[in-house]
Amino acid sequence: MNIVVLVKQVPDTSAERTLAGADHTLDRESADLVLDEIDERAAEEALTLKEAVGAEVTVVSMGPDTALDAIRKVLAMGADRGIHICDDRLRGADVVTTARVLAAAVRTVGDVGLVLAGNATTDGQASAVPAMVADLLGLPQLTHARELNVDAGRVRAERETEQGETTLDAPLPALVSVTEKINEPRYPSFKGIMAAKKKPVETVCLDELFPDTDGTGFLTTRTRVVEAVPRPARAAGTRVTDDGSAGRQLVEFLIAQKLV
Amino acid sequence: MPDVLVLVDHDGEHVHKTTYELLTAARRLGEPAAVVVGTPGTAARLEASLARHGARSVYAAESAEVDEFLGTPAVDALERAAGEASPAAVLVSATTDGKEVAGRLAARLDTGLLIDAVDVDSSRVVTQVVFGGSYTVRSQVTHGMPVITLRPGSFEAEECPVRAEVKELALPPAAPTSCARVTARRGAIAGDRPELTEAAVVVSGGRGVGGAEGFSVVEDLADALGGAVGASRAAVDAGYYPHQYQVGQTGKSVSPQLYIALGISGAIQHLAGMQTSRTIVAVNKDPEAPILDLADYGVVGDLFAVAPELTRQVAARRAAD
Numbered sequence: 001m002n003i004v005v006l007v008k009q010v011p012d013t014s015a016e017r018t019l020a021g022a023d024h025t026l027d028r029e030s031a032d033l034v035l036d037e038i039d040e041r042a043a044e045e046a047l048t049l050k051e052a053v054g055a056e057v058t059v060v061s062m063g064p065d066t067a068l069d070a071i072r073k074v075l076a077m078g079a080d081r082g083i084h085i086c087d088d089r090l091r092g093a094d095v096v097t098t099a100r101v102l103a104a105a106v107r108t109v110g111d112v113g114l115v116l117a118g119n120a121t122t123d124g125q126a127s128a129v130p131a132m133v134a135d136l137l138g139l140p141q142l143t144h145a146r147e148l149n150v151d152a153g154r155v156r157a158e159r160e161t162e163q164g165e166t167t168l169d170a171p172l173p174a175l176v177s178v179t180e181k182i183n184e185p186r187y188p189s190f191k192g193i194m195a196a197k198k199k200p201v202e203t204v205c206l207d208e209l210f211p212d213t214d215g216t217g218f219l220t221t222r223t224r225v226v227e228a229v230p231r232p233a234r235a236a237g238t239r240v241t242d243d244g245s246a247g248r249q250l251v252e253f254l255i256a257q258k259l260v
Numbered sequence: 261m262p263d264v265l266v267l268v269d270h271d272g273e274h275v276h277k278t279t280y281e282l283l284t285a286a287r288r289l290g291e292p293a294a295v296v297v298g299t300p301g302t303a304a305r306l307e308a309s310l311a312r313h314g315a316r317s318v319y320a321a322e323s324a325e326v327d328e329f330l331g332t333p334a335v336d337a338l339e340r341a342a343g344e345a346s347p348a349a350v351l352v353s354a355t356t357d358g359k360e361v362a363g364r365l366a367a368r369l370d371t372g373l374l375i376d377a378v379d380v381d382s383s384r385v386v387t388q389v390v391f392g393g394s395y396t397v398r399s400q401v402t403h404g405m406p407v408i409t410l411r412p413g414s415f416e417a418e419e420c421p422v423r424a425e426v427k428e429l430a431l432p433p434a435a436p437t438s439c440a441r442v443t444a445r446r447g448a449i450a451g452d453r454p455e456l457t458e459a460a461v462v463v464s465g466g467r468g469v470g471g472a473e474g475f476s477v478v479e480d481l482a483d484a485l486g487g488a489v490g491a492s493r494a495a496v497d498a499g500y501y502p503h504q505y506q507v508g509q510t511g512k513s514v515s516p517q518l519y520i521a522l523g524i525s526g527a528i529q530h531l532a533g534m535q536t537s538r539t540i541v542a543v544n545k546d547p548e549a550p551i552l553d554l555a556d557y558g559v560v561g562d563l564f565a566v567a568p569e570l571t572r573q574v575a576a577r578r579a580a581d
Contacts, residue, residue, distance in 0.1 A: 037510070038510065094372065094373065095363060095366075095373055095375070096363075096366050096367050096370065096371070096372070096373055099363070099367050100367070120510075122509050122510060126359065126363065126373075126375045126376075127356065127359045127360070128359045128360050128362065128363025128364070128373070128375070129363065131331065131360035131363055131364050132360075132363040132364055132366075132367040134364075135335065135364040135367055135368060136367055138437075138438045139438060140437070140438055140439055140440040140441075141330065141331065141360070141440055142330075142440045143330075143360060144356060146503075156443075157440075159330075160503070160504060161356040161357070161504070162355070162356060162455060162456060162457065162504055162512065163355070163356065163357065164445065164446055164447045165445070165446040166330070166442050166444065166445050166446070167442070167443045167444035167445075168330060168440040168441065168442060168443070169440070169441050169443045170439070170440040170441060171436070171437055174440070179503070180503075180510055181503050219370075219403055221402070222366075222370075222371060222372035222373070222401055222402055222403035222404055223372045223373070223374060223399050223400065223401050223402060224399060224400055224401075224402045225397050225398070225399045226385060226398050226399060226400055227397065227398040228395055228396070228397045228398075229395065229396045229397075230394060230395055231389070231393055231394055231395060231396050233554070234535060234540070234554035235554070236552060236553050236554060236555060236558060237555065237556035237557055237558070238556070238557050238558070239552060239555075239557075239558040239559075239560070240557075240558070240559055240560070240561075241547075241559075241560040241561060242559055242560065242561025242562065242565060242566055244565070246543075246559045246561050246565075246566045246569070247565075247566050247567075247568070247569025247570040247572070247573055248569065248573055250541065250557065250559065250566070250570050250573075251570060251573035251574060251577065253541075253557050254518070254541075254574075255577070257518075257539055259461075259517060259518045259539060260485070260574055260577060260578075
């Protein structure tokens with residue numbers, strides 16, 4: 001079985017992020033870029049399955065040159081090969097294009113049994129790309145899984161969202177997105193890091209994924225930011241040190257604000 | 261006026277408040293047309309309340325098996341309704357399910373997707389708050405019909421009674437090889453509390469709560485205020501509270517009228533999930549806690565003294581009303 005893991009390199013959420021340039025895209029220059037932590041768990045799940053049932057794991061990422069670091073990290077964890085979708089025209093791509101491009105990259109991997117992804121990236125938070133990729137590929141989508149079982153040609157997942165929990169079942173091939181609850185990702189070993197340098201990574205551009213497009217006609221975004229304004233930082237308001245009366249003072253504050 | 265499709269959130273018997281918000285927003289763009297995806301008879305039960313909130317048409321996309329397949333029947337229904345109505349826009353609640361349905365619809369129709377809008381104007385330009393509240397962005401669709409997910413709670417639901425016309429919408433049969441089947445369902449454990457992302461009041465606990473049993477203090481205050489309970493990542497990671505209540509970058513973004521943070525220091529990831537709340541109250545023992553720097557009302561003190569006292573005061577005030 002072939003397993004494909006979709007990963008994204010994102011700005012580290014513990015640092016400040018800014019929008020830059022005329023097109024209001026992420027200022028990558030000033031951001032500290034890391035492999036998205038939920039995608040890391042999707043990779044861990046793929047590698048666990050590889051060990052349990054035997055599979056070849058391909059890691060796919062769309063992004064500029066730096067995205068290669070994210071791919072190498074998953075290879076160092078134990079994935080077999082990588083596909084790096086790198087094309088200047090994809091800068092600022094919207095979620096629809098992102099999903100179309102990822103779906104096209106998955107199609108280049110033959111005999112795919114399972115596509116794995118994180119349920120959300122920590123930057124865009126659209127939380128929709130895995131479901132969109134599944135739809136475009138005609139695969140069942142088992143999204144927001146906190147537990148996953150693959151057995152006898154079927155996949156079962158425990159889905160957990162704010163609307164409650166559901167058990168999902170589908171035949172393979174299928175797409176599964178995982179939540180951060182699913183596992184604890186392994187650390188790449190030194191041996192793994194060394195081995196990753198020799199593993200094959202194929203770099204592909206739009207023309208290779210969509211040979212029929214003429215380049216100029218390929219839509220990379222269907223949306224446009226017309227204005228981006230930094231929000232003023234919130235300032236501290238009243239501050240008190242509790243002397244036993246803070247609860248009473250607080251209720252007076254809430255009453256004054258018409259919140260109680 | 262063109263139609264604006266609104267996907268109806270419901271539990272089979274009642275329409276969720278988020279749908280009334282969508283219908284209110286939809287009136288700015290055209291004539292609201294509600295799309296009900298449910299088992300046979302659902303649209304008939306929901307029609308009156310949808311009409312009361314301005315739905316001029318109600319599409320009934322009904323089949324016995326809609327609840328058995330995750331998301332796909334809703335995507336199919338919206339795709340077919342869009343084919344019939346040529347709408348000016350499609351509005352879906354920015355819930356977990358809604359985001360996936362909207363995304364899949366946009367992918368199928370090759371149209372622009374506007375995510376997590378907090379406002380919509382008549383020219384179909386939406387306002388979004390990105391990067392955990394550090395930027396306000398206005399965006400529009402440049403190709404195709406906008407599919408917009410609207411953040412729950414960002415519109416005030418208004419009644420606008422009209423007469424609704426019910427239209428049957430045939431759903432294609434589900435293809436079991438391309439749909440995930442729901443084989444078991446367990447409701448959210450929230451009980452009577454409002455849903456976290458929809459609540460007007462959210463009371464959250466952090467590591468300072470000290471343990472799972474300590475969360476009863478958080479729950480008591482939330483219940484006194486009629487609010488939802490949230491938790492910081494540190495509290496969730498420590499096993500004090502279930503993951504689905506996590507507020508922050510990797511959890512839920514909330515934007516209530518009142519956010520009360522108990523024993524939460526305010527890591528940047530947490531602040532990203534709550535700093536668009538209208539009023540923020542924080543109680544923390546540590547005077548250096550970053551959350552105190554953005555709280556409208558910050559208390560340096562023991563949450564186990566302050567929160568129960570606040571709960572008593574709120575309850576007393578409610579009893580006096």
